[in-house]
Amino acid sequence: MPKIVDHRARREEIAEALWRVVRRDGVSAATVRSIAAEAGWSPSALRHYFSTQAELLAFAMEHVVTRVRARIETTDFQGPVRVAVRRLLEELLPMDAERRAEAEVWLQLSALTPGDPAAADWLRRADDGVGEAATIVVRVLAEEGELAGHRDAEFEAVRLHTLIDGLTIHVLARPESMPPERVSAVLAAHLEDLAT
Secondary structure (H helix, E strand, C coil): CCCCCCHHHHHHHHHHHHHHHHHHHCHHHCCHHHHHHHHCCCHHHHHHHCCCHHHHHHHHHHHHHHHHHHHHHCCCCCCCHHHHHHHHHHCCCCCCHHHHHHHHHHHHHHHHHHHCHHHHHHHHHHHHHHHHHHHHHHHHHHHCCCCCCCCCHHHHHHHHHHHHHHHHHHHHHCHHHCCHHHHHHHHHHHHHHHCC
16 A cells, blocks of 8 residues: 655645754755755755745745734733733844844845745745734724824824834844844834834
8 A cells, every 4th residue: 555645744844854954054054955964854854845935935934924914913912002012023023043043034035035836935925914904903003092092094004014124124133232122122112102
């Protein structure tokens, strides 16, 4: 009887090997060969599931979206509204090794998008997720009276989305100048500003 292979589980196993390589050695080290070695596979076996590094990174981005959603769903957002929404936004930012690895994959995928439709599609999905989170935050702030009446909610959601992307790039480029406590302080100041 032929062996039944769970292809989704195999692809997730590869994605987890990719995460270990990225967290340990950075995105530039995440080659088909290094990921195959990390997973205990041959490069040719890995290529059966992902024919190119771009395809592998696109799947890793899918894995990022899944992980971020799961993390957000299990985070406690109790407390004052500004504290709760700041916690939500912090889940999107590279404030620890896991989230830094996610952001590095996002950035690497961004560089691949001009020539790779799959990468562009996953990058768009990730970007839409951040935009959705920003929109939810602004809506909640408005509902709780924490958004000043003269503020345009749609514009503020775009501005918040841009702040998240900018903070991500800044943390990745110069982590020593933007430690997690400073990121939290920037978010807190922005949320306070929205109420005035």
